[in-house]
Amino acid sequence: MPQILDEIEECVPALRRYARALTHNPDLADDLVQDCLERAIRKRALWRPSGTVRSWMFRILLNIYRNDLRRRRRAPHLPLDTLAADPPSLDTQPGRLALAETARAMQSLPMEQREVLLLVAVEEMSYSEAAEVLGIPLGTLMSRLGRARATLRRLTEAGAPKLRSVR
Amino acid sequence: MSREEHKITERDLHAYADGALDGAARAAVEAHLAADPAAAEEVQAWRRQNEALRALYGHVAAEPVPPRLNAPRIDRALRARTIHWSRMAAAAVLLVCVGAVAGWFGREFAGPAPASATLVTEAVEAHRIYATEVRHPVEVWADEREHLQTWLSKRLDRAITVPDLREAGLTLVGGRLLPASNGPAAQFMYEDDTGRRLTLYIIPAQNGRETAFRYAKLEKLEAFFWSDEGISCALVGDMPRNKLREIATRAYEQLE
Numbered sequence: 287m288p289q290i291l292d293e294i295e296e297c298v299p300a301l302r303r304y305a306r307a308l309t310h311n312p313d314l315a316d317d318l319v320q321d322c323l324e325r326a327i328r329k330r331a332l333w334r335p336s337g338t339v340r341s342w343m344f345r346i347l348l349n350i351y352r353n354d355l356r357r358r359r360r361a362p363h364l365p366l367d368t369l370a371a372d373p374p375s376l377d378t379q380p381g382r383l384a385l386a387e388t389a390r391a392m393q394s395l396p397m398e399q400r401e402v403l404l405l406v407a408v409e410e411m412s413y414s415e416a417a418e419v420l421g422i423p424l425g426t427l428m429s430r431l432g433r434a435r436a437t438l439r440r441l442t443e444a445g446a447p448k449l450r451s452v453r
Numbered sequence: 454m455s456r457e458e459h460k461i462t463e464r465d466l467h468a469y470a471d472g473a474l475d476g477a478a479r480a481a482v483e484a485h486l487a488a489d490p491a492a493a494e495e496v497q498a499w500r501r502q503n504e505a506l507r508a509l510y511g512h513v514a515a516e517p518v519p520p521r522l523n524a525p526r527i528d529r530a531l532r533a534r535t536i537h538w539s540r541m542a543a544a545a546v547l548l549v550c551v552g553a554v555a556g557w558f559g560r561e562f563a564g565p566a567p568a569s570a571t572l573v574t575e576a577v578e579a580h581r582i583y584a585t586e587v588r589h590p591v592e593v594w595a596d597e598r599e600h601l602q603t604w605l606s607k608r609l610d611r612a613i614t615v616p617d618l619r620e621a622g623l624t625l626v627g628g629r630l631l632p633a634s635n636g637p638a639a640q641f642m643y644e645d646d647t648g649r650r651l652t653l654y655i656i657p658a659q660n661g662r663e664t665a666f667r668y669a670k671l672e673k674l675e676a677f678f679w680s681d682e683g684i685s686c687a688l689v690g691d692m693p694r695n696k697l698r699e700i701a702t703r704a705y706e707q708l709e
Contacts, residue, residue, distance in 0.1 A: 291525065298524065299514035
């Protein structure tokens with residue numbers, strides 16, 4: 287049992303990174319991770335290793351995050367976009383312009399695509415583990431990944447401001 | 454099949470960009486890209502995206518973990534809470550039991566029933582109707598467990614796992630979708646080796662607050678009910694309370 291607690295603990299840095307990338311808000315991200323940890327620790331007693339502890343933890347985090355979004359949708363006075371804070375001072379240096387653009391583009395990427403792309407590109411999960419986390423077949427994962435990359439490319443290469451004015 | 458005949462798919466290109474290929478597979482994609490500049494350009498763009506995303510978010514994992522996210526500390530806090538709860542449990546179960554039964558019998562004159570009483574009422578009604586069915590107790594049988602899970606998750610708009618209760622001596626019969634007062638409900642049915650049936654009734658919850666287990670007894674039937682992240686559940690059966698509580702704990706722990 288203490289072993290699972292260790293494994294849970296090892297996931298924390300990655301969970302924080304994923305939550306931060308999903309929300310772009312450090313406080314909200316850590317709230318999500320805290321909820322996720324409480325839940326995983328409370329439920330660990332009967333956890334059966336059908337997959338890795340890591341994919342289980344990410345699945346819990348995503349469930350909490352999605353339920354959270356659902357609640358926000360019902361309470362429109364809490365606009366989602368207050369979450370969107372650009373990483374600080376990224377656009378001052380020319381070399382970092384592309385990063386700031388990517389950060390902005392990530393925020394307009396549909397949620398499904400953002401979830402997939404971050405698991406693969408940042409968490410460096412195998413496709414099968416990412417599919418397990420998201421509870422979708424491998425084929426669906428691949429098509430979402432393809433769409434995510436195409437959308438991100440369009441948003442960054444066409445220039446996000448132009449797209450915004452069209453919308 | 455010789456390697457030359459292997460057609461390079463979109464998936465191979467992604468796997469190459471993500472550094473997930475090695476040896477022959479990697480060489481095959483490289484040969485393909487050498488002959489297809491447009492594909493090579495696209496793969497390069499994906500790699501740049503990966504680098505940009507890692508540069509943007511990678512540093513978070515290197516930050517020191519704040520104390521409130523310390524796993525052993527959370528574990529200790531949860532234990533302290535559980536001990537406190539178990540001391541209160543006997544009294545609390547009794548109180549809620551009286552409350553739920555009052556909600557059940559006193560509906561007409563006590564104003565609108567609390568949500569938990571509605572849940573128990575509906576779960577018990579559904580149990581009474583379907584647990585006695587011989588030929589059509591469920592809509593989807595246990596041999597289509599995957600489908601059952603996907604279907605009901607979709608209809609309830611929640612990620613629902615069908616709990617595996619075999620260790621408690623219960624096999625899954627199947628499940629069905631039901632109309633509840635506030636939208637759809639899912640019912641899973643289990644039975645033991647004597648054919649005694651137990652149902653787990655689940656509705657999407659409007660707020661995600663978790664509650665402790667609560668207990669109600671309605672004539673011959675006993676029910677444990679609770680709310681979890683995004684769902685409310687009631688486990689109904691004609692079984693001793695301790696046994697039912699143990700099963701409820703198993704179900705709770707498997708429902709994410």
